[in-house]
Amino acid sequence: MRDSFSLKTIGFLAAIFALVLVLPLVIPRFYTYTLALIYVMALLAMSLNLVVGHGGLFQFHHAAFYGVGAYTFALILTKTAMPFWIAFVAGPLAAGLTGCLIGGFCVRLTTLYFGMLQIALGSLIWAIVFRWYSLTGGDDGIHGIDMPSCISSTNASYYFILVIFTLCLIILYLILKSPFGITLRAIRDNPERCETVGINVNLHKLAAIVISTLFAGIAGVLFVVVERSVFPDLLFWILSLEVFIMCLLGGWFTFSGPILGAAIIVSLRTFVGTYTEYWTLILGVILILLIFFLPEGVMGFLAQKARPHERGLTAGEK
Amino acid sequence: MLGVEEIHTFYGLSHILFGVSLTVLRGEIVCLLGRNGAGKSTTMRSIMGLTPPRQGTIRFRGKDITGNKPYQIARMGIGYVPDDRRVFADLSVGENLELAQRTTGGLAVWDKDRVYSFFPALRRIDSRKAGFLSGGEQQMLTIGRALMTNPDFLLLDEPTEGLAPMIVKELEDRIGRLRAEGLTVLLAEQNQKVALRLSDKGYIIDNGLIRYHGSTEELTADEEARKKYLLV
Numbered sequence: 001m002r003d004s005f006s007l008k009t010i011g012f013l014a015a016i017f018a019l020v021l022v023l024p025l026v027i028p029r030f031y032t033y034t035l036a037l038i039y040v041m042a043l044l045a046m047s048l049n050l051v052v053g054h055g056g057l058f059q060f061h062h063a064a065f066y067g068v069g070a071y072t073f074a075l076i077l078t079k080t081a082m083p084f085w086i087a088f089v090a091g092p093l094a095a096g097l098t099g100c101l102i103g104g105f106c107v108r109l110t111t112l113y114f115g116m117l118q119i120a121l122g123s124l125i126w127a128i129v130f131r132w133y134s135l136t137g138g139d140d141g142i143h144g145i146d147m148p149s150c151i152s153s154t155n156a157s158y159y160f161i162l163v164i165f166t167l168c169l170i171i172l173y174l175i176l177k178s179p180f181g182i183t184l185r186a187i188r189d190n191p192e193r194c195e196t197v198g199i200n201v202n203l204h205k206l207a208a209i210v211i212s213t214l215f216a217g218i219a220g221v222l223f224v225v226v227e228r229s230v231f232p233d234l235l236f237w238i239l240s241l242e243v244f245i246m247c248l249l250g251g252w253f254t255f256s257g258p259i260l261g262a263a264i265i266v267s268l269r270t271f272v273g274t275y276t277e278y279w280t281l282i283l284g285v286i287l288i289l290l291i292f293f294l295p296e297g298v299m300g301f302l303a304q305k306a307r308p309h310e311r312g313l314t315a316g317e318k
Numbered sequence: 319m320l321g322v323e324e325i326h327t328f329y330g331l332s333h334i335l336f337g338v339s340l341t342v343l344r345g346e347i348v349c350l351l352g353r354n355g356a357g358k359s360t361t362m363r364s365i366m367g368l369t370p371p372r373q374g375t376i377r378f379r380g381k382d383i384t385g386n387k388p389y390q391i392a393r394m395g396i397g398y399v400p401d402d403r404r405v406f407a408d409l410s411v412g413e414n415l416e417l418a419q420r421t422t423g424g425l426a427v428w429d430k431d432r433v434y435s436f437f438p439a440l441r442r443i444d445s446r447k448a449g450f451l452s453g454g455e456q457q458m459l460t461i462g463r464a465l466m467t468n469p470d471f472l473l474l475d476e477p478t479e480g481l482a483p484m485i486v487k488e489l490e491d492r493i494g495r496l497r498a499e500g501l502t503v504l505l506a507e508q509n510q511k512v513a514l515r516l517s518d519k520g521y522i523i524d525n526g527l528i529r530y531h532g533s534t535e536e537l538t539a540d541e542e543a544r545k546k547y548l549l550v
Contacts (some may be wrong), residue, residue: 179416182409182417185406186406186408186409186414193404195368196388196400198393306423
């Protein structure tokens with residue numbers, strides 16, 4: 001990551017921001033909805049990438065935390081009389097707390113074992129949600145959740161999500177630039193060396209997981225704002241896999257890669273999905289091509305193209 | 319300052335160190351000589367807590383530190399420079415140093431600026447990614463990183479391995495200066511010449527056993543012992 005923004009980058013970001021602000025005024029409602037969904041998935045992928053790309057942890061069941069955030073939000077709105085904002089805060093908090101609990105067990109293990117334990121514990125949460133009919137509605141989920149009138153229209157919810165998404169991106173960026181972010185990348189590189197310079201590696205890993213699951217919870221809440229419903233698939237492992245693929249596809253060593261990955265996957269599912277049920281077939285082909293030609297993801301490739309003097313050097317280092 | 323008493327260290331089932339004992343007094347440079355695979359690095363790793371010994375005790379400033387986590391040991395004031403001089407390749411030189419900054423151990427005297435005055439070559443490349451450095455620069459960075467933790471005791475594992483003679487000379491000079499700064503050093507080396515020039519006393523390790531120990535003068539004089547345990 002570079003230290004300061006060049007004028008060009010600022011201009012580029014401003015142009016994108018202006019574009020996404022104006023878009024809902026001119027495009028059909030369905031596309032506005034799709035864009036909002038992309039932001040939600042992008043935030044989820046970004047939160048995962050904090051631990052996967054920057055922290056080097058195999059967070060294999062990230063969707064569990066996303067689902068916990070979404071369900072907490074939905075349940076508080078439907079089963080209690082508490083105001084909207086409490087539900088909005090409780091969702092991410094519940095996700096973060098779950099992350100802390102599960103993460104606390106997982107950080108004792110490394111690499112694949114970390115991932116396996118997380119899949120096991122995360123699936124446990126899925127099973128509870130799936131079976132507990134009286135509370136969660138089981139397989140049916142909860143539908144038609146009422147949003148406050150100020151964000152109930154498609155455009156209003158779009159802007160609401162855009163604002164939260166942008167805020168989250170800024171916070172994530174600051175976290176990754178901070179000494180904590182640097183430490184995290186050092187841990188990805190070599191945990192043992194980190195210990196020998198006095199870093200409590202497990203504590204840092206746990207902190208990263210809690211931060212990342214908090215943001216996953218926010219994404220979960222935003223999903224409910226777009227979709228107005230929750231269902232057990234939100235915390236199924238297949239979704240976790242999909243989010244993982246978004247990170248890889250976009251470029252997991254870059255900051256904004258996961259956004260691109262999310263955009264690609266959501267668009268594929270939405271638009272190719274209308275032609276064929278087997279859109280995953282196309283995704284599979286894309287993934288194979290990706291592994292062969294763009295091993296650092298789409299964004300990683302673009303970043304390399306943009307800085308030709310560092311090309312080749314990065315590849316030799318890993 | 320450091321007392322290693324009868325440690326037995328294993329990698330899984332293989333028994334590597336068979337009751338290694340050594341003592342390092344404050345302000346000394348002590349060298350640990352031995353061939354490849356003799357147990358030098360394992361001794362270092364045992365002290366640092368990376369491969370804790372199954373038996374025996376390690377005392378640092380009179381306190382039993384056996385079984386402590388590496389990060390706790392680092393915070394007590396032991397700096398470790400590993401033999402494969404791994405830097406954090408994705409981070410810049412400056413970030414590598416900042417990451418290690420601790421003020422917990424002893425006097426807080428080492429900061430980035432001081433490390434750069436100590437190794438002027440590093441100052442110019444502050445923002446370069448550490449993965450792109452030469453071997454000598456990486457070694458300086460690893461030592462600098464260990465110094466940033468403000469240790470009073472430094473474990474140097476083969477600092478001159480695989481470096482050009484001119485850089486070896488420079489490092490030798492720097493390590494000598496560290497002693498003048500009041501640091502205590504345990505130096506593992508295959509390069510006898512450098513090690514004997516620098517240290518006050520030496521241990522020779524072979525096949526996981528300490529075979530010989532004595533002052534540098536004794537060691538220099540006893541060619542037979544050096545031949546027996548050090549020549550390949």
